[in-house]
Amino acid sequence: MKRYLIIGIAIAVGFSIIACGEETSKTQAAKDAAAADSLKKYDPNKGEGKFKDIVLDEKLNGEMAEGGNKTFEAKCSACHKLTDEKLVGPGWKGVTGRHQPSWIMNFITNTDEMINKDPAAQAQLEICLVRMPSQSLSDNDARALLEFMRKNDGVK
Ligand code: HEC
Numbered sequence: 001m002k003r004y005l006i007i008g009i010a011i012a013v014g015f016s017i018i019a020c021g022e023e024t025s026k027t028q029a030a031k032d033a034a035a036a037d038s039l040k041k042y043d044p045n046k047g048e049g050k051f052k053d054i055v056l057d058e059k060l061n062g063e064m065a066e067g068g069n070k071t072f073e074a075k076c077s078a079c080h081k082l083t084d085e086k087l088v089g090p091g092w093k094g095v096t097g098r099h100q101p102s103w104i105m106n107f108i109t110n111t112d113e114m115i116n117k118d119p120a121a122q123a124q125l126e127i128c129l130v131r132m133p134s135q136s137l138s139d140n141d142a143r144a145l146l147e148f149m150r151k152n153d154g155v156k
Pocket residue numbers: 071072075076077078079080088089090091095098104107108115120121122124125128129130131132133135137145
């Protein structure tokens with residue numbers, strides 16, 4: 001009698017282990033599908049992040065650009081030049097022609113995720129061999145930096 005009980009318990013435990021294994025593989029499959037889905041939805045023009053369509057004035061906002069210049073000096077100039085020459089990261093000359101405004105703002109506020117997903121960012125990473133660290137910028141910082149990049153690219 002006791003023996004049957006032990007066998008019964010063994011079977012029950014066995015089943016629960018199998019069931020558990022199935023459960024994890026199901027969650028893993030769901031995770032893989034979600035990751036593949038988010039890559040498929042990725043828009044390399046706009047990038048990934050909270051900025052969708054940034055509408056810019058044709059004219060430069062000088063005050064904003066000045067604020068961007070300050071943030072550049074404090075947080076970016078160690079790795080970026082304003083010419084087309086690479087320092088640690090790519091030079092900024094022409095960056096507003098290479099990328100859409102929302103791409104730039106998403107890249108600088110959501111750097112890690114963008115480097116994981118964006119083909120252009122990954123190509124730069126291969127050249128620079130350094131992963132740009134997250135800069136913890138506010139939305140206003142990011143917008144001002146974009147204005148400063150526009151100024152650097154000749155917008156008046
Ligand atoms: C520690 C060095 C470092 C710092 C500091 C840094 N960056 Fe970068 N940045 C990089 C590297 C390296 C890349 C290219 C590789 C990559 O994608 O990670 C890059 C890429 C970029 C690009 C894309 C350029 C292109 O032509 O594709 C932009 C825009 C940018 N950084 C903006 C900023 C801003 C804005 C700051 C300051 C708030 C900043 N970076 C601070 C190293 C840095």
